[in-house]
Amino acid sequence: MEIARKADPVINSTTTVKKGLKLKKILTNYQLYLFLLPALIYFIVFHYVPMYGVLIAFKDFVATKGIMGSPWVGFKHFERFFDSYQFWSLIKNTLGLSVTQLVVGFPLPIFLALMLNQMRSEKSKRFVQTVVYAPHFISVVVLAGMIYVFFSNNGLINNLILMFGGDPISFMAKPEWFKPLYIASGVWQETGWAAIIYLAALAGVSPELHEAAIMDGANKWQRIFHVDIPAIMPTAVILLILSVGSIMNIGFEKAYLLQTPMNQPSAEIIPTYVYKMGLQQAQYSFAAAVGLFNAVINLILLVAVNKFAKRLSGTGLW
Amino acid sequence: MSLLTLKNKKFTRRSKEDRVFDTINVFLVALIVILVMYPLYFIVIASFSDPNMIYEGKVWLLPKEITFEGYERIFRDSKIWLGYKNSLIYTVVGTIVNVSFTLMAAYALSRKDLYGRNVIMFLFLMTMFFSGGLIPTYLVVKNLGLLNTMWALILPKAVAVWNVIVAKTYFESSIPNELLEAAKMDGCSDAKFFWKIVLPLSKPIVAVMVLFYAVGHWNSYFDALIYLNNENLYPLQLILRNILIQNEASTMMISDLESLAAKQRVSELIKYGVIIVASVPLLIVYPFVQKYFVKGVMIGGIKG
Numbered sequence: 371m372e373i374a375r376k377a378d379p380v381i382n383s384t385t386t387v388k389k390g391l392k393l394k395k396i397l398t399n400y401q402l403y404l405f406l407l408p409a410l411i412y413f414i415v416f417h418y419v420p421m422y423g424v425l426i427a428f429k430d431f432v433a434t435k436g437i438m439g440s441p442w443v444g445f446k447h448f449e450r451f452f453d454s455y456q457f458w459s460l461i462k463n464t465l466g467l468s469v470t471q472l473v474v475g476f477p478l479p480i481f482l483a484l485m486l487n488q489m490r491s492e493k494s495k496r497f498v499q500t501v502v503y504a505p506h507f508i509s510v511v512v513l514a515g516m517i518y519v520f521f522s523n524n525g526l527i528n529n530l531i532l533m534f535g536g537d538p539i540s541f542m543a544k545p546e547w548f549k550p551l552y553i554a555s556g557v558w559q560e561t562g563w564a565a566i567i568y569l570a571a572l573a574g575v576s577p578e579l580h581e582a583a584i585m586d587g588a589n590k591w592q593r594i595f596h597v598d599i600p601a602i603m604p605t606a607v608i609l610l611i612l613s614v615g616s617i618m619n620i621g622f623e624k625a626y627l628l629q630t631p632m633n634q635p636s637a638e639i640i641p642t643y644v645y646k647m648g649l650q651q652a653q654y655s656f657a658a659a660v661g662l663f664n665a666v667i668n669l670i671l672l673v674a675v676n677k678f679a680k681r682l683s684g685t686g687l688w
Numbered sequence: 689m690s691l692l693t694l695k696n697k698k699f700t701r702r703s704k705e706d707r708v709f710d711t712i713n714v715f716l717v718a719l720i721v722i723l724v725m726y727p728l729y730f731i732v733i734a735s736f737s738d739p740n741m742i743y744e745g746k747v748w749l750l751p752k753e754i755t756f757e758g759y760e761r762i763f764r765d766s767k768i769w770l771g772y773k774n775s776l777i778y779t780v781v782g783t784i785v786n787v788s789f790t791l792m793a794a795y796a797l798s799r800k801d802l803y804g805r806n807v808i809m810f811l812f813l814m815t816m817f818f819s820g821g822l823i824p825t826y827l828v829v830k831n832l833g834l835l836n837t838m839w840a841l842i843l844p845k846a847v848a849v850w851n852v853i854v855a856k857t858y859f860e861s862s863i864p865n866e867l868l869e870a871a872k873m874d875g876c877s878d879a880k881f882f883w884k885i886v887l888p889l890s891k892p893i894v895a896v897m898v899l900f901y902a903v904g905h906w907n908s909y910f911d912a913l914i915y916l917n918n919e920n921l922y923p924l925q926l927i928l929r930n931i932l933i934q935n936e937a938s939t940m941m942i943s944d945l946e947s948l949a950a951k952q953r954v955s956e957l958i959k960y961g962v963i964i965v966a967s968v969p970l971l972i973v974y975p976f977v978q979k980y981f982v983k984g985v986m987i988g989g990i991k992g
Contacts, residue, residue, distance in 0.1 A: 392803060395801065395803050396804075399799070399801065399802055399803070399878065401877060401878035401879045402796040402799055402802050402878050403796070403802075404879075405792035405795060405796040405878075405879075405882070406796045406797070406808060408788075408789045408792065408793070408846075409789050409790070409792070409793035409812070409846075409847045409852070410808065410811075412789065412843070412846045412847050413811060413812055413815060413847070415828065415832075416825065416828060416843070416844050416846070417819060417820070418811075418815075419820075419824075420820025420821070420824035420825045420827075420828055421818070421819070421820040421824070422820075422824075423820055423823075423825075423827055423828060424821060424824050426823070426824065426827075485713055485716060486717070488709070489714070489717065490710065498720075498721055499978075500975055500978060501721050501724055501725055502720065502721070502724050503974075503978060503981070503982075504724070504728070504971060504974060505724060505728075507907075507967075507970045507971065507974055508967055508970075509907035509925055509928075509966070509967075510907065510909070511907075511909050511925045511926075511929045511932065511933070511966075512928065512932070512963050512966055512967055514929075514932065514933060515929075515931075515932030515933065515962075515963055516731065516963065518932060518933060518959075519731075519734075519932075519956070519959055519960065519963075520727065520730075524742070524743040525742075526730060526742075529742075529744075529745030530745075532745060533745065558723070558724065558727070562724065563985075566985045566986065567985060567986070570985075570986045589703055589705045589706050589709070590705070590706045590709045590710075591709060615817070622822075622910065627929065627933055641822070644821070644822055644823065645822060645914070648823040648826070649822070649823075649826060649914055654823050654827065657822070657823045658821060658823040658824060661820075661821030661822055661823060662821060664821070665818055665819060665820075665821055668817075668818075669817060669818050
C-alpha cells in the first residue's frame with residue numbers, strides 16, 4: 371500500500387483505478403503467491419479439511435459412504451461420552467495432570483533464569499546453560515525408557531531407597547505415582563529450555579537500572595525483586611496465557627508411553643482415550659466427538675484467559 | 689555495557705548480604721547441574737556395567753565389572769540399523785520439505801506489498817488454536833493413500849506455524865527494503881531475489897529451521913505408531929519403544945540365551961545401550977549448534 375501511495379497519490383485517490391491497482395499488484399507479485407502455494411495447500415489439506423471432517427462427530431460415520439453420505443445423529447456420541455463411567459475420571463486425570471504441570475512447571479524456569487542471571491562468571495554460566503538445555507533434545511521414547519529403567523523394581527531409585535533404609539516401591543504399577551513421574555520428568559527435561567526466553571528478557575534489562583539501584587544501596591535480592599522480575603513480567607504473562615490456553619492439549623506421547631496395565635486408573639487421559647477408541651477400536655465418530663469436546667474446551671479457555679489477562683495487565687495474544 | 693561499567697562491576701566490593709546470596713546461588717546452581725547430568729551419566733556407566741551390579745546397587749560413580757555384551761548385541765541387530773537408516777531418510781527428506789515450504793511461505797508473508805497477507809497469516813495462525821483432531825486428520829491421511837508410506841510421516845507435518853512466524857520475523861527485520869527496490873530496478877524477479885539475495889543473507893535462520901525440524905523428525909514416534917504398520921518402515925524411535933517399553937524386540941537379540949535370568953540380565957543391559965546409541969548423535973552435535981537453537985527460541989520469543 372505504502373509504496374503505491376508514494377508512487378502516485380493522484381491515481382490512488384479514485385476507487386476504480388484502485389481496484390485495477392490491486393489486480394496489478396497481485397499479478398506483479400505472482401511469484402510470491404507461488405511461494406505461498408505449498409504451505410497454503412498443506413494447511414488446507416491437513417488442517418482445514420480435518421476441521422470439516424470433524425462433522426463425523428455428529429454422524430454415524432461409515433467409511434464407504436463418506437462424510438457427507440453418513441447419517442446425522444446429532445449429539446448421540448457426545449451424550450454417550452458424558453454418560454460413560456469413564457467421563458469424570460478422564461476429566462479429572464486430564465485436568466489434574468495439566469494443572470499440576472502448569473503450577474509446578476511454570477515458575478521453575480523463571481527461578482532458574484533469575485539464578486543464572488546472577489552468576490558472576492560468564493564461563494560457568496555458559497557451561498550451566500549447555501547442561502540444562504541438553505535434556506530437551508532427548509526423545510520422549512528415550513525419556514520414558516529412562517523412567518522405566520530408573521524406577522524399575524531393581525532400578526537406581528529403589529536402590530537409593532534401600533540404601534536409606536526404606537522399602538522399595540513398584541513405581542510403574544502404582545496409579546498414584548503416574549502423575550509425579552510425569553511431572554518430574556517434564557521438569558527435568560524442559561525447565562532449562564524454557565528458561566532461555568526469560569534469560570533473553572533479562573539480558574535486555576538496561577545495566578543503568580541496576581547501577582542506579584546499586585547507588586541507592588539495593589542488594590542483589592532487592593534488585594531481583596524491583597528490577598529483574600518487573601522486566602520479565604510481560605514475557606511471563608504471554609507464556610502463562612499460552613500454557614493455560616493449551617491446558618487440555620496435554621501431550622499424548624509421554625502419557626501413552628508411561629501407561630502400564632496397572633496405573634491405568636490415573637494414567638488414562640483424553641488424548642490417549644481418543645487414540646484407543648478411535649484408532650485401536652475404529653470407533654471414528656465417537657473418538658472424533660471426544661476430541662472435538664476437548665478442542666472446544668481448550669478454545670474457550672484460551673479466549674477467556676486472554677481476555678482476563680488483557681484486562682488485568684494490558685498484555686494479550688490479540 | 690561499556691568497558692568502564694564492566695570493570696566497575698568487577699571491582700566494586702560486594703556487601704555481606706550479596707556474598708551470602710552468591711554463595712547460596714552457586715550452591716543451588718551446582719545442585720541443579722548435578723541433578724540434570726547424573727541420570728545421563730548413570731545411563732552411560734550402566735551400559736558398560738554388569739546388570740547384576742546395578743541390581744545390587746553397586747554402580748554409582750564408575751562402571752563395575754565392565755562388559756560390552758549389550759553393545760555387541762545391539763550392533764549385531766539388524767532391526768536397529770534398519771531403524772537408523774529409516775530415521776535418517778525420513779529426517780533428511782522431511783527436513784528438506786519442511787524448510788523449503790516454511791522459508792518460501794515466510795518470505796512471501798514478510799513482504800509488506802503482498803496483497804492479502806493478513807488474511808493468509810490469519811488462516812495459518814488459526815490452526816494453532818483449533819484443530820480437527822486426531823481422527824479426522826487420520827482419515828485424511830488414509831484417504832490420500834499415504835498409510836504405510838514415508839509420506840505419512842512427512843506431509844502431515846510439512847509446515848509448523850511457529851517456525852513460519854520465526855522465519856517471517858527474521859526476514860522482516862534483516863532484509864532491508866532498499867535491497868529489494870534496488871534489485872527490482874535491475875529487473876530482478878522475486879524468485880531470483882529470494883534465491884540469490886535473501887537466502888545467502890539468512891544463513892542463521894536457515895540453520896535454525898533445519899535444526900528445529902530435523903530434531904523433531906529424529907525424535908518423533910507417534911506418527912509412525914499411527915500411520916505405519918509395516919515393520920520394515922519403522923523409524924528408530926518406534927523400535928526403541930518396543931525394546932524399552934514393551935520389552936519386545938530384544939527377544940530377537942537374546943534368543944540364544946537359555947535361562948530366564950540370563951535373558952533378563954542382558955535385556956536390561958541392552959536397554960541402557962540403546963538409549964546411548966539413539967541419543968549420542970544428537971548429544972554430540974548439540975553443544976556445537978546450541979547457539980542456533982537458542983537464537984531460534986529468542987526470535988520466536990520477541991514476537992511471541
